[in-house]
Amino acid sequence: xxxxxxxxxxxxxxxxxxxxxxxxxxxxxxxxxxxxxxxxxxxxxxxxxxxxxxxxxxxxxxxxxxxxxxxxxxxxxxxxxxxxxxxxxxxxxxxxxxxxxxxxxxxx
Amino acid sequence: xxxxxxxxxxxxxxxxxxxxxxxxxxxxxxxxxxxxxxxxxxxxxxxxxxxxxxxxxxxxxxxxxxxxxxxxxxxxxxxxxxxxxxxxxxxxxxxxxxxxxxxxxxxxxxxxxx
Numbered sequence: 001x002x003x004x005x006x007x008x009x010x011x012x013x014x015x016x017x018x019x020x021x022x023x024x025x026x027x028x029x030x031x032x033x034x035x036x037x038x039x040x041x042x043x044x045x046x047x048x049x050x051x052x053x054x055x056x057x058x059x060x061x062x063x064x065x066x067x068x069x070x071x072x073x074x075x076x077x078x079x080x081x082x083x084x085x086x087x088x089x090x091x092x093x094x095x096x097x098x099x100x101x102x103x104x105x106x107x108x
Numbered sequence: 109x110x111x112x113x114x115x116x117x118x119x120x121x122x123x124x125x126x127x128x129x130x131x132x133x134x135x136x137x138x139x140x141x142x143x144x145x146x147x148x149x150x151x152x153x154x155x156x157x158x159x160x161x162x163x164x165x166x167x168x169x170x171x172x173x174x175x176x177x178x179x180x181x182x183x184x185x186x187x188x189x190x191x192x193x194x195x196x197x198x199x200x201x202x203x204x205x206x207x208x209x210x211x212x213x214x215x216x217x218x219x220x221x222x
Contacts, residue, residue, distance in 0.1 A: 043112075043215045043216070044151075044201075044213040045212075046210045049210075088151075093164050094163070096151075096153050097153070101151075
């Protein structure tokens with residue numbers, strides 16, 4: 001079954017500390033993976049996708065097919081990174097399958 | 109910067125009533141989507157729409173649901189006879205092209221069925 005798992009509902013780190021938001025997936029084909037972010041009182045927006053291999057706001061995510069993971073990382077967290085983060089996978093029918101989300105809190 | 113808009117922001121309706129949720133996608137976008145998120149649960153894909161017809165739909169999108177693009181700007185989701193379990197946040201999204209291109213989301217409509 002196709003599934004995206006974000007094991008942490010809540011992650012709290014201090015400003016300046018490294019951040020890693022975990023995402024694991026279950027998918028039989030070649031996955032297209034995305035990270036979406038939702039800041040407080042704002043809409044969902046795309047943060048990054050694995051095919052573009054870019055770094056957005058200091059965040060990167062590497063697709064690890066062996067571990068079926070697409071963890072989101074940032075070396076030094078900033079307070080403005082506090083938000084809800086969703087990992088999503090696009091299946092062969094072009095439907096986005098979403099993880100449950102991780103709430104990231106950056107403590108000053 | 110153009111944005112997807114949704115109205116109303118909050119809709120309260122009684123069980124069995126029909127509701128229409130409205131979305132105005134970004135004007136040059138061609139692909140449109142509806143998602144829902146029940147409180148405390150995952151975002152779920154409902155339907156995608158292109159060239160005036162449904163491209164894909166999930167198992168959730170049964171006969172009680174329909175979508176329409178009645179004019180050049182609006183994209184609507186209709187629930188024919190609402191059930192308590194339809195209470196959720198409904199998000200509309202649009203993209204310039206389909207599949208892996210970035211989807212731009214609206215702020216959502218919170219539907220409460222009583």
